[in-house]
Amino acid sequence: MGGHVSAEGLGKLFRRYDPHRPRSLRRLLTQPPRLPRRAERFWALRDIGFSVASGEMLGIVGRNGSGKSTLLRLLGKVLRPDAGTLHTSGRIGGLLDLNVGMHDELSGRDNVLIGSVIAGLTKREAERRMDAIVAFGQLEDYIDAPVRTYSSGMRLRLGFSTAIHAAPDVLLIDEVLSVGDMAFQAQCYERIRELRAKGMAIILVTHDMSQVEQLCDRALWLDGGSTVVDGTPEVVIGEYEARMQARTRDKTPQALPDRQLPGGIELRAGENRFGSQELAIARVSIQDANGAERSVFQVGEAITVHIEMQGEGKESPIVSLALSPMQDDGEPAILDINTKMDEVALPRERLRNVRLELDRLDLSPGEYAVSIGLHDQNWDYAYDYHWRAYPIKIEGAAKTSAVLNPPRRWVLD
């Protein structure tokens, strides 16, 4: 195993959708004859260069429509570039469209064989890997049952396990890592690290910056078909987040009225409130276990944050919550969570309230600020973000100046 990829000045032209172009015989026959004119074209991808050596992993990030998938298809040689050169060595495989070619009526075992030959193995090679594939997917008890009876999670594990055992020299991954439960995901990460160590060259397309951070050596950020930043994951992620904040800032309406919050802080657009307001945070209420609104809590008490939304977002948002000490010293938040990382899928419509229940908050006494955000599904920008707008105070005997203050005992033997 051990492949490499190098691309230089890679470009792909797409025809812009021409409303006059006959897509069907009827149009072709009924249209008045016209001089054939050159179809209008645009660069879907332009001047992309990089190289991935054996054992390296490159992350490609960017919004939908930025050219990521087109690039992956060029690398997979299922599309031909219109400019530049592409060199690859070894067999190219993909974790792209899992379960492609599989059949619901057939058993898991049959489908492993089908999936494996589609991924490039011969039947004999697939048979040799059968046990490993079944074990990796934790499908021992179901492998002879028809796939029709599988849960969506099992189906996914079947597809993933089959594809990842095809062990090509160059592996192209499209988004699929963000699916599956946490445990399986961890297992997949582990497997990918193993394959890399054996010399596989890997290219990962993703929305998820944490994957780039955890897995990749380098990253490429595409926008509008061109490279925006090419560098280490830290650099690319930093730039990406800065751009996201800038985009949110641009989308924040200037005329948004200021609002006095019950905690004493005034919300001002552009200062501590950002976002397009397609979907707005109408009210945030911080409550104790009995549902009473409070801003002062004892160390270790349960806290519930109740978020009320307003407006019609185009799609379901990601809800985020961050907690940081009141004195802003530029340090990262001490708690930074969101519905996406916790795999909470919000319904698309008629969602009004979200409640986050924290069983206990073991912080040292002091004053803290809560930030609440609603973001679009790709983390491109915020719908509404209330930055450090909700203060809470933790009370108790102050014994430590550090943040954490878990319940504890010293045991002496």
Added chain:
Amino acid sequence: MTNDRRDRINHWKDVVALLVSRDFRGRYQHARIGALWALVSPLLFLTVFYFLFGHVLDLGIENYASFAFIGILVWNWTQSSLMSAVTSMSANPGLVAQPGFPLGTLPVVSVVAAFLNLLIALPLLVILTVIEGVAPTAAYLALPLVVAVQFFFTLALCFVIAALNVALRDVEQILPVLLQLGYYVTPIFYSLSNIPDALQPYFRLNPMVTVITSYRDIVLRGIWPDWASLGMVLFGSLLLLWFGQSYFQRARQSFLEEL
């Protein structure tokens, strides 16, 4: 390099074998009588034709049941191959986008899978001929050759329509109509001798006429097929296959832009 080539051929073979078996088993897995369903449609057609053209409008054809059954089975092979090949690209974008997947296997899978239906019905055909009093002869030895000719002819068409249908979706609309018309202009339930002499040369332009006639010569008349016309169809089919295959490979590069 020869090793590499052998690996590729092996892989090709495995893809075709597994996908054919997938289509075949997937289709019949759930049915109570399983693969016997492959017999139902040709037998129903045979019953109707036997009644209509053996009794109502007697065409005066000897051993009519076997005669018509050969026509039905042979035509069905080509027809089902084309019907499944026409959407083999457009209905499988996932496979089209799969790096390294030999897409050229899909039309082959269509033709081979449809051939299995013919194979299932073959014993029944032999029984039918024996009942009608025709015994198998040494001419049966020529059957594989006729099968090969039909295979190449059908496969060549499959490559062309599969590729064509990606850019021009009308192909999958017009194809059933053409096939239905083909059913009537090809001597399936009638014989070439039922046609006025003056028109016969035009009918003979249809390669399927040669194919079906060859099968009938072998099975019903116990004679060798007409080598000259069969050879011509073989030559034409190989030429068309070469063309169809290269057209397919060229069009393949732009499939994803169209899908």
